[in-house]
Amino acid sequence: xxxxxxxxxxxxxxxxxxxxxxxxxxxxxxxxxxxxxxxxxxxxxxxxxxxxxxxxxxxxxxxxxxxxxxxxxxxxxxxxxxxxxxxxxxxxxxxxxxxxxxxxxxxxxxxxxxxxxxxxxxxxxxxxxxxxxxxxxxx
Numbered sequence: 001x002x003x004x005x006x007x008x009x010x011x012x013x014x015x016x017x018x019x020x021x022x023x024x025x026x027x028x029x030x031x032x033x034x035x036x037x038x039x040x041x042x043x044x045x046x047x048x049x050x051x052x053x054x055x056x057x058x059x060x061x062x063x064x065x066x067x068x069x070x071x072x073x074x075x076x077x078x079x080x081x082x083x084x085x086x087x088x089x090x091x092x093x094x095x096x097x098x099x100x101x102x103x104x105x106x107x108x109x110x111x112x113x114x115x116x117x118x119x120x121x122x123x124x125x126x127x128x129x130x131x132x133x134x135x136x137x138x139x
Contacts, residue, residue, distance in 0.1 A: 001037070001070070003035070003073060004034070005033065005078075006034065006044075008029070008033075011027045011033055013041060014027035014033050014044045014058070015027050017035075017040075017060075017062075018044070018058070018060060021060065021062065021063070025058040025060055026058065027044070027058060028058075030048065030049075031046040031048035032046070032048075032078065034046075034074060034077065035074075036070055036073070036074050042061065042062040042065045042070070043060065043062060043071065043074050044060055044074075045057070045060075045074055045078055047078055047082065047086070051110040051111070051112070052085055052110055053082065053083070053085035053086055054082050054084065054085075054087070056078075056079070056087065057088070057089075059074075059075065059088075061074075071097070071101075079131065085130050085132055086130065086131040087113055087128060087131075088103065088129050088130075089116065089117055089120060089126050089127070089128055091124070091126065092126075092127050095127060095129070099129075103129040103130060103131045104129060104130065104131075104132075108130075
């Protein structure tokens with residue numbers, strides 16, 4: 001398994017991966033895109049700059065590769081060089097998964113993420129989580 005940052009011109013490949021799994025996730029052109037590859041992309045995520053850190057979105061692992069710690073390895077590598085905090089917005093069912101990676105529920109968000117959380121919560125249950133100590137992700 002090879003984990004790498006996807007070069008900017010290749011961002012459509014991550015969108016193709018998401019679509020192939022009927023996921024509504026999208027790679028953001030101005031973000032850092034990270035993928036895990038076997039012979040093809042089997043997992044991906046996006047880190048987008050926000051005030052005070054990065055917003056983690058689009059974490060998706062091919063169902064055939066789940067349960068192997070791939071999401072944790074991908075996130076760990078992607079956030080290793082991040083200055084500041086890493087935030088994510090997720091369904092409450094994923095809280096335990098992200099807690100194992102060192103994330104905790106976080107109510108102090110940059111304004112842009114706080115506004116998104118309010119909008120997202122109109123349609124589905126969502127929580128905000130943050131990672132202060134990036135070394136916690138290495139567990």
